[in-house]
Amino acid sequence: MAKRVILFLAVFILIIVGFLPLVVMLVRSIMVEGHVSLAAYRELLNSGREWRLLGHSFALSFLTAMFATLVGLPLGILFGRTDMPFRRLFPVLFTFPLLIPPYVTAVSWVSLLGRDGFLSRTLTPDAAKVVSAWLFGLPGCVMVLFSAFLPIIILLTMAYLKTIDPSVEEAGRLVFGWPQVLMKITLPLLLPGILFATLLVFLLTLGEYGVPSFLRYHVFAVESFTQFSAFYDFNAATAAATPLLGVTFFALVLERFFLHEKTLHIEPGPGSKYALVIRLGAMGKWFAALTGLLCLLVVVLPFLVLLLRSLSINVYKEAFLRAGDSLLRSILYAAIGASALIILGFFLGYLVQTRAFRFWRAIDSLTIFLFALSGAVMGIGLISLWNRPITNFVYGTPIIIILGYLARYIVIPHRVTVSILGQIPPSMEEAAKVAGASWLQRVGLVVIPLAKRGLVAGWLISYIFCLRDMGITMLVYPPGHDTFPVRIFTLMANGSPELIAALCVLMAGITLVPLGVGGMLYKLKGISLTRIG
Template identity: 25%
Template sequence: MTTTRALSTSRFKLRWNSWDIITIIAFIFIILFMVYPLFNIFLNSFFYEGSFNFSHYKDFFTLKYYYSSLTNSLLVCGLATIFAICIGFPMAYILTRFDLPFKKIIHILIILTLLSPPFIGAYSWILILGNNGFLTNFLHSIGLNTPSIYGLHGMIWVFTVQFYPHIYLYVSGALKTMDSSLEEASESLGSNKLRKLRTVTLPLIFPTLSTGALMVFMASFADFGTPMLLGQGIKLLPILAYEQFINEMGSNPAMASTLSMILLSVSTGILFLQRYLVTRKSYSMSSMRPPKVIKLKPLQKFFAMLFVWLVLAVSLIPQITVITTSFLKTNGPVFTNQFSLDSYREVLFRVPQAIINTFSYSALAIVFMVVAGLLLSYIVVRRSSKISALLDTLIMIPYVIPGTVLGISFIVAFNKPPIEITGTWIILVIAYSIRKLPYTMRSSTAILYQIDRSVEEASISLGVPPMKTFFKTTAILMLPGVLSGAILSWVTTINELSSTIVLYTGATSTITVAIYSQVFTSSYGTAAALASILSLSTIASLIIVTIISGKKGIPI
């Protein structure tokens, strides 16, 4: 009897010790590769000529060269968010409330436009509306001198078209689960459709609408490629931070750190503002009676479909332009009307390593994210405590960290012993893992909440050790949800530019960096071929995640 109790006690301890060790390793990894780098640039921002002071912050708020980058960023991102709401909300309302054909196809195409990197959209619009763009030349030929895509208006346009799907996805989810009795009660009291929308529907979906708006603002605020390609002298915060850190005339790491901290502070401040606005009121409701789909009259259906397909067509222009132009022959920076595979041949000859690097680094990061997603989501869900809640919060912090900030913090922290990994492929894989892990974590925790504890308890009661039970039973059941998030992490990883542009060297260049370089050297054919490879990889990944999600009932 004593021996049996001893064995039982040892197994109990082993079970807890195994998960405790994983928790400790997770905290060490996060502290080392997220908290420590951010703390380094925080300290670095206060040093000027070897002494601790606020000189850099004073310069930022007093010199127009610096503070104008913040006002430009807030203007561009704020207007892009407003316009994204103006497009995304009607799209969501039309597609959820009315009986229209091809809804599933439209839904997938909208998601595709979101997963394509914004800097490819910027590059595509340069081909269309740039100084020598197709549409620009056509408009000039008929006497219309329209402005080119370059400038603040161009950035706002690209961000709006690129990120309105955030609003669409969040709002459509909320509209599908609304209790229709609330709207019916409003109608019975004499409210017309517009007043019902303003006084009932909008207030009820405000939390999800504001979350979508937050995602639009964060994504555009952190983006590096679009303002770099379209700015032409107009600085946004990520661009200025990058230029201060990597400058041919002499870098200023301390000022770059200051700009990075301001970037991070604004991102965090916007996040807290959104949460404050949401928590001011109660938005709870029953979803027992979801709204019925309304059948439209022929003319109404025509105009609804016209709006939807017009928005979708504009959204898909970047992908269509990139793929089409990649098969055209080039004469210097100018595309001809002749079909050719020269751009793809040139890609394979000039930058094959960038393609290999992109997929190999992303694959290594995804392997890490899948394993981490499985283990850490189990700790967060099944071993719920204050420690696991803190772990979950720390893992989600990269949502508000712009890639440029993370890249600068990594170089400041890891360019000297004991951890000297700057310039290696390792630093890129770690940066990708830190930045994209939240996607895998959220999908992993979502699927784990759906798995009954009794499955694990039955396995353990049959004598299978808890850790073995996890890998042989729970992990297998979680795998579809983990893979769904992992594929989305994969898509965003292969398209990552903002952190890569800071961390890469010649030997570790990726496709996104190669596209960026080719555009700046006016090698548009090669850039189009590389962008097509990314776009086709994104489409294939989206098809896979749709199949996985559809079969297992996991929301994308």
């Protein structure tokens, strides 16, 4: 009984925080002065500009996903299957841009290649103009989002490599060399996972607002945000968001039918510890050098520029003075958000893993759908639902921010739980049941302790995503409760480049510190991003 009540409650909360805002938003968009009207949608369909923007969105998402996959897949194999030098350090370095808001990466690139950037100063005015024009457009957006989402492909490739039964590759090796084994055995087995990772990057790029907005490349997510934020036109904003909703939904339906069973569980397969290692020999150094060069270009160099630009105690003093309060608030809200996420995510993950209800697939799909949705769309939905005098205790307080985090990032603790619970033999819980333990006792005293390390890692990842959120927070934050990423964005209007650089460095710092502390405390024994996916 307790099990059903608690799991139903978890589903109910998910519907209230994630599903209901979208429904209210859609209903509101077709109601004009009490009557049904599709005017906003008609206008959307008749507007050539909207179709052009959709084309931009697709171009950006396709190119980002393609480049990230073409580069991330070989890197994932190099880090996960070979004896290349520094193969453990590189994934950590490449993951860095994923952990911070993508627009921070954009700021760092502008500091390097913008009109007054470090590199541009060494170029002729004409060349600097060409480079700057290149950065502020499709190529620049692709480059920034490529570096931000590349780690998703790398980490998921490494994770899915561990799910491959080593004996299959061993059998192949008896007949073929590694190149053929990789092409004929490993890659085909990896394909569903890689397609899932590519789809994830595609959808995340499709919903990305900060980078295209900052680099002035007009895409649908920016249009939806502008329609709402600049014109507060609910109907037009929702209509503009609908194609994104549709594409996301369609992509996830495809994922559900073609990939899902193959990608849901990414716990290491039996014998994965004994997987064959590709010996690179003398080539290893060359691969490491090339990887190092790429890492230098897409990770180290831009952030080094930010560091150099902000290298002054006075600038950091000003940064703390200007944004110290929002920094502390961000940490508090992210911690609360991550804690609420891990509780809700655990029960939803338990529901999906144990298939407790018949509609477990719908719950799983909804969590991915909410994650892939543009933050601005989610924000508009939340405002549609909660901006009423009777619900002011939500709308007028930071609770609305926490609800936004819960809706958008629930997939993280949910999927972590599914993955971790998949590694716990069902016999453990069954034994406790035979011994007379209630469901709550079994969960509290058997399942949670066994899943503890994974849940802590899930909390950390949730914390990082809450901390870096801007799409939702920007729209819904109540007066006096802006978070650090939002504060950086609002200070960008006429703020000095040195101040903005210092704020971005601080943003990276508050993201990385808990990861470092978490890593030290637990030494990441058996837990890593790659295992959680």
